[in-house]
Amino acid sequence: xxxxxxxxxxxxxxxxxxxxxxxxxxxxxxxxxxxxxxxxxxxxxxxxxxxxxxxxxxxxxxxxxxxxxxxxxxxxxxxxxxxxxxxxxxxxxxxxxxxxxxxxxxxxxxxxxxxxxxxxxxxxxx
Numbered sequence: 001x002x003x004x005x006x007x008x009x010x011x012x013x014x015x016x017x018x019x020x021x022x023x024x025x026x027x028x029x030x031x032x033x034x035x036x037x038x039x040x041x042x043x044x045x046x047x048x049x050x051x052x053x054x055x056x057x058x059x060x061x062x063x064x065x066x067x068x069x070x071x072x073x074x075x076x077x078x079x080x081x082x083x084x085x086x087x088x089x090x091x092x093x094x095x096x097x098x099x100x101x102x103x104x105x106x107x108x109x110x111x112x113x114x115x116x117x118x119x120x121x122x123x124x125x126x
Contacts, residue, residue: 008027009024009025009026009027009031009102009103010024010025010027010031010035010124011023011024011124011125012024012025012035012038012102012122012123012124012125013121013122013123013124013125014087014104014106014111014120014121014122015120015121015122015123016110016111016114016118016119016120019107019110020106021104021106021107021108021110021111022104022105022106022125023076023102023103023104023105023106024102024103024105025076025101025102026100026101026102026103028064028065028099028101029060029061029062029063029064029065030060030061030062030065030078030080030099030101031078031101031102033060033061034060034078034085034101034122035124037056038122038123038124039121039122039123039124040121040122040123041119041120041121041122042054042055042056042085042119042120042121042122043055043117043118043119044087044114044117044118044119044120045117046114046117048090048092049090050088050089050090050091050092051077051086051087051088051089051090051092052086052087052089052111052114052118053079053082053084053085053086053087054084054085054120055082055083055084056083056084056085059080059083060078060080060099060101062078062080062099065099066099067096067097068094068095068096068097068098069094069095069098069099069100070092070093070094070095070098071086071088071092071098071100072088072091073088073089073090073091073108074088074089074103074104074105074108075088075100075102075103075104076088076100076101076102076103076104077098077099077100077101078098078099078101079095079097079098079099080097080098080099081096081097082097085122086098087104087111089108089111089112090112
């Protein structure tokens with residue numbers, strides 16, 4: 001699986017307080033479905049000091065996606081097994097049910113540095 005998309009993605013912002021973090025969602029089924037839900041404000045929490053997770057109220061489709069993946073630091077993921085949008089700031093390794101759906105190009109330290117649960121808004125970049 002390539003480490004980056006073959007076609008341009010949709011530019012988005014992840015807004016945490018006053019911080020606006022640049023990112024993009026790629027052209028795959030779960031990412032396209034997430035774009036349709038934007039803007040979306042989600043409550044994130046930390047998992048294992050490598051990722052921030054937020055539960056969605058409805059599943060995203062996994063059409064055409066591999067059975068699992070090994071996301072890299074800065075990837076945005078969809079963890080179908082639990083219904084979570086995931087912001088990766090560390091190495092988690094391969095897991096079944098993970099789909100890589102985008103990439104964070106902006107300030108990852110703002111995401112990684114959140115010491116407790118936080119709210120973030122994912123919105124289309126204008």
